[in-house]
Amino acid sequence: MTKDPKTDHTTYINIPEAVGVFDNFETLQAAIYDLMMSGFSRYDISLLGDKEAMKEKLGKSYWQAKDLEDNPDAPRAAFVSEEAIGELEGAVAGGFFFLGSYIAMAAMLTPLSTLAASIAAIAIGGGPAAVVGAVLARRVGQHHKDYYADQIRQGGILLWVRTTDTAKQDLAVKILKGHSGRDVHVHDWSE
Template identity: 65%
Template sequence: MTNEIDEHDKGTMVIKVPEAVGVFETFDSFQKAFYDLRMVGFSRFDLSVLGSENALKEKFGAAYLSTKDIEDDPHVPRAAFVSEEAIGELEGMVVGGAFFIPSYIAMAAMAAAGATAAGTAAAVAIVGLPAAAIGVLLARRVQQHHKDYYADQIEKGGILLWVRVADERHEKLAIDILKGHSGKDVHVHDWSI
């Protein structure tokens, strides 16, 4: 199998490596398929999902695009899957960072001014707790955006998952996993992006 690359209009690069595609009606079945594909050796770089709504609008305008219309279109913007665990880690970093940075600044300022430990702790609490509350709100917004992203795809026909397959063995493996997790319209096209 050759790995020829074709340049298409507007910078789309199509590689002559087959790609399996499946459509999932629930986030849970999609995520399980993703994890199983990773467990059997597919790289995260071999897996892609539909790009953001903004990327789709930029590429196709405001036209309604159903899953069926775009699953085999090489010009569809793609993105890497972001797991629930990664979203959780991001939330932790947002909340922790929102608390830590202002608290550290307050602590350093109080210590430089020669404040007592009790005064420094009070300043940290006064500055850090409201900052942490803002961090919680930002983290919830990130989580809601993630949920809305997949809910919108389900509403338009399902969550698309593309899997680059290097050979017939990987092709069969990908198809079996996609179908095994209730993937619909599972098939392979002879190119990937």
């Protein structure tokens, strides 16, 4: 896929941005939580996009984190916490259990069915659906883990933070460095 300069372009805004590279998810997450506790909005925080976004925006080249820190064409993604992934996994698994149980319950709750038969139908209908939900939930969690593992293999997890003034720049740099961020610096624009 080649970029067409007439239709493919990146919009820059004149808001400085701090950038840092992290070697593991735990320190990245701690830095993000500290940023948010210090007044940065989650909308000011972005990470590198996944492989598909990279291929779409930058082609099939092999990119390292150091090559993308200050590349305005690097695709961005929002941070998703482990807690949010856990909630999503629970919702997927629970939703499938509920759906299976509801279908079985609707089929069995007739005037002629007994309570024992209805409970058995709900358990039998909900069980396989819960297994399907658990498998799908595990895939969601694994995709999330693979996303970070792939970035670590490519030189680290990139984190960008929009900063509106010098005080915010200094604070962002201090937080990123305080959580073992590497190559922490500020550039004069953001995407």
